[in-house]
Amino acid sequence: MSKHFPKFLPVAVATAALLAPLVVTATSAHAALQPDRSCGTVTDADTAAAASLNTVLTGKLAHAMTAYRVSCARAIVTATRAHDLSDQAAVIAVTTAIVESELRNNPNVLNYTSVGLFQQQTWWGSFEERLDPAYSTNAFLDAMLRAYPNGGWKTQPVGVVCQKVQVSAFPSAYEPQAADAQRIVAAMTPTPAPAPASKAHVSTVGSDGAMYTTDGDYAGAGWSGRWVPVGGSALKAVASAVTGNTMHMYALGSTGRVYTMDADYTTGQWSGTWTEVPGGADGATALTATTIGNRVHLNIIGSDGALHTTDADYAGAGWSGSWVALGGSDLKALASTVTGNTMHVYALGSTGRVFTMDADYSTGKWSDAWTEVPGGAGSATAITAVATGNRVHLSIIGSDGSLFTTDGDYAGAGWSGSWVAKGGSGLKALASTVTGNTMHMYALGSTGRVYTMDADYTTGQWSGTWTEVPGGADNATALTASTTR
Numbered sequence: 001m002s003k004h005f006p007k008f009l010p011v012a013v014a015t016a017a018l019l020a021p022l023v024v025t026a027t028s029a030h031a032a033l034q035p036d037r038s039c040g041t042v043t044d045a046d047t048a049a050a051a052s053l054n055t056v057l058t059g060k061l062a063h064a065m066t067a068y069r070v071s072c073a074r075a076i077v078t079a080t081r082a083h084d085l086s087d088q089a090a091v092i093a094v095t096t097a098i099v100e101s102e103l104r105n106n107p108n109v110l111n112y113t114s115v116g117l118f119q120q121q122t123w124w125g126s127f128e129e130r131l132d133p134a135y136s137t138n139a140f141l142d143a144m145l146r147a148y149p150n151g152g153w154k155t156q157p158v159g160v161v162c163q164k165v166q167v168s169a170f171p172s173a174y175e176p177q178a179a180d181a182q183r184i185v186a187a188m189t190p191t192p193a194p195a196p197a198s199k200a201h202v203s204t205v206g207s208d209g210a211m212y213t214t215d216g217d218y219a220g221a222g223w224s225g226r227w228v229p230v231g232g233s234a235l236k237a238v239a240s241a242v243t244g245n246t247m248h249m250y251a252l253g254s255t256g257r258v259y260t261m262d263a264d265y266t267t268g269q270w271s272g273t274w275t276e277v278p279g280g281a282d283g284a285t286a287l288t289a290t291t292i293g294n295r296v297h298l299n300i301i302g303s304d305g306a307l308h309t310t311d312a313d314y315a316g317a318g319w320s321g322s323w324v325a326l327g328g329s330d331l332k333a334l335a336s337t338v339t340g341n342t343m344h345v346y347a348l349g350s351t352g353r354v355f356t357m358d359a360d361y362s363t364g365k366w367s368d369a370w371t372e373v374p375g376g377a378g379s380a381t382a383i384t385a386v387a388t389g390n391r392v393h394l395s396i397i398g399s400d401g402s403l404f405t406t407d408g409d410y411a412g413a414g415w416s417g418s419w420v421a422k423g424g425s426g427l428k429a430l431a432s433t434v435t436g437n438t439m440h441m442y443a444l445g446s447t448g449r450v451y452t453m454d455a456d457y458t459t460g461q462w463s464g465t466w467t468e469v470p471g472g473a474d475n476a477t478a479l480t481a482s483t484t485r
Contacts, residue, residue, distance in 0.1 A: 037105040039072035039117075039133045046070040049187045059180040060098055069103040070187070072117060075133035077188040082134075083141050087185050088154060093118075093140055095181040096162045099173045107131055118166075140165060197483035198435050199265065201240070201247055202442055204450060207475035209234040211251065213263075214471050218435045225470040230261070232274055240482040241289035241296045243314045247482050248289070248296055250277070256284040258300060265484040278321040279310050288334040290343055292361050297336070297343050305330045307347065309359075326357070328370055335385040337392055339410045344385065344392060352379035354396060374417045375406050384430040388437050388457050395441060397427045403443065405455075422453070424466055431481040440481070448475040 046067040053065040061069070073094055080090040097103050100119040113121045116130040118140050129135045143165045144153055153161045159175025168174075198219035204227070206212050212227040234254035241248050247263045251274070258281050259274040283303025290297055294315035300323070302308045308323040330350035337344055343359045347370070354377050355370040379399035386393055390411035396419070398404050403422040408415045426446030433440050439455040443466070450473050451466040 034107045036068070037107050037116075037131050039068070039075040039105050042067045042071045046074065053184060053187055056183055057180045059177045061102065061177075061180060064102075065184075070184075072097070072103045072105055072133065073184045074188050076117065076137050077185055079134045079137035080141060083138060085141060086154075087189065089141060089144070090185045090188075091178065091181045092144065092153065092158050092161050093137055094184055095158050095174055095178045096140065096166060098177040098181060099162070099168075100166070105131060105133060196436060197242075197485055199485065200433055200435065200440055200481055200483050201263070201265075202431070202450065202469060202479060202481045203230070203238055203240060203249060204444075204473055204476035205232075205235045205238055205251070205478040206473070207448070207477070209254075211235060211238060211249070212473065212476075214469065214473075216469070218438075218440070223470045227471045227473050230270060232259070235478070237285075237287055237478050238480045239287045239289040239298075240480045241291045241298075242482050242484055243291055243294045243296065245484050246314075247484060248312075248314070249480075250287055250289050250298060252284050252287060252300075256282055256303065258284060258287060258298070277310065277312075278319045279323045281308065281310075281323050284308075286332070286334045288336040288345070290336040290338050292338055292341060292343065295361075297359070297361075299334055299336060299345055301328075301331045301334060301347070307331060307334070307345065307357075326366060328355075333381070333383050335383045335394070337385040337387045339387050339390045339392065342410070344387075344408075344410070346373070346383055346385050346394060348380050348383055348396075352381065352399065353377060354380060354383065354394070373406065373408070374415045375419045377404065377406075377419050380404075382428070382430045384432040384441075386432045386434050386439055388434055388439065391457070393432070393439050393455070393457075395422075395430060395432060397424075397430060397443070401426045401428075401446075403427060403430070403441065422462060424451075429477075429479050431479045433481040433483045435483055442469070442479060442481050444476050444479060448477065449473055450476060450479060 049070045050065040050067050054063050076093050076097060077090045080093055097117045101117050105117050107115055109115055116136045117133060118136050120130045120136055124130055124139050147164045157175060158178035162174035163171040200216040201213060203211055203213040210232045211230040213230055214224055214227050216223045232251060236252040239250045245266045248260060250258060250260050253259055258277040260277050261274050262271040281300055284300040286301040288299050296312045299307060299309045306328045307326040309326055310320055310323050312319045328347060331347045333348040335346045341362045344356060346354060346356050349355055354373040356373055357370050358367045377396055380396040382397040384395050392408040395403060395405040402424045404419040405422055406416050406419050427443045429444040431442045437458045440452060442450060442452050445451055450469040452469055453466050454463040
């Protein structure tokens with residue numbers, strides 16, 4: 001498209017044409033106002049972006065973004081990028097359009113001869129050109145480049161540049177909208193999807209009561225081949241959960257109190273010391289942790305044999321500071337996982353049968369009671385759970401010391417109703433995690449060594465045999481596993 005722009009007007013003419021904020025005078029002439037012109041196809045993504053922006057905008061368009069306004073902002077940003085200019089230029093253009101038209105491609109001549117997104121008057125182009133989002137944006141940008149021929153617009157405040165181009169009678173109106181323009185332009189930039197989780201972190205409690213960890217890269221280098229000591233003493237159980245690219249480790253100390261430390265796998269740094277989880281839990285015998293967003297839900301079996309839970313917001317308020325009792329009696333082991341916004345907790349009862357209850361964090365409601373997982377498992381000694389999509393894969397060590405597994409489809413068919421034997425002997429503890437659509441199972445053998453096998457839920461195939469995790473761990477008494485990028 002031609003980027004035509006007429007010569008600058010004489011100062012006297014420009015002064016006579018000063019732009020004021022859009023004002024509609026209630027006269028009969030406005031009884032048949034034309035509807036706003038399209039800025040392009042309004043998409044479902046525009047609707048979603050509007051809803052998101054309405055939670056963060058603070059200026060003139062606070063709580064007023066619509067899918068249509070997003071489509072107009074998108075047209076401005078698209079034209080700016082096609083003009084081979086940075087998103088800083090788009091922020092300047094969107095700031096101007098917020099002030100001049102509230103991001104509406106308005107065809108009604110309400111202030112002198114101004115129309116369109118930038119309320120441009122007749123010397124900017126024909127009536128239809130000024131209502132073409134690409135043309136009007138390019139005209140604005142060309143004027144900006146002429147006003148700052150050596151790129152000076154890049155170092156000036158947004159409001160100063162807007163005023164330089166618009167020559168408004170209200171020069172202070174622009175800068176207060178710049179922050180919102182920045183948010184709107186950012187919403188037009190797709191966020192790259194994070195790399196999928198491919199690195200497994202398996203942690204154990206060694207024979208000395210301290211924690212050890214090893215890493216396996218399922219997308220590349222494989223296992224590190226060594227177990228790194230991470231500290232602690234007289235630990236009895238461990239669990240882990242991930243927010244972002246940070247693994248949060250939880251452990252029961254010698255008196256059943258709950259402690260935590262972190263490993264940031266972006267920097268490779270551990271927090272260095274164990275700190276107690278607030279709330280004063282004591283006498284706990286088992287624990288499990290899972291994540292929804294930036295919130296970790298940590299569950300324990302208390303000294304009373306019942307389930308207790310606490311939450312930590314790792315993006316804000318921190319720990320809730322209290323343990324909430326959720327019922328049950330004589331529970332022996334715990335596991336948990338998430339589908340959607342619902343946490344599923346699984347426990348072994350006094351006879352080794354498997355029970356479950358849910359917490360829906362969309363509503364804040366827990367299910368009323370424990371219910372038994374179908375299939376008639378009994379005398380189980382350990383349990384673990386992970387999810388791929390809406391399907392939970394629940395695994396136990398049976399009374400014969402081997403692995404059994406069952407599946408629950410939380411979006412459809414429910415539980416399979418049977419426990420499938422997967423082999424092994426003398427197994428003592430379980431953990432599981434997921435990369436892609438593959439579940440990785442880890443178990444402690446009879447001598448406390450760590451073994452693994454996989455289930456690929458794309459093909460429905462298990463790897464078939466247990467293999468030892470490299471590094472020579474021995475006499476481990478507990479384990480947990482998580483994945484990060």
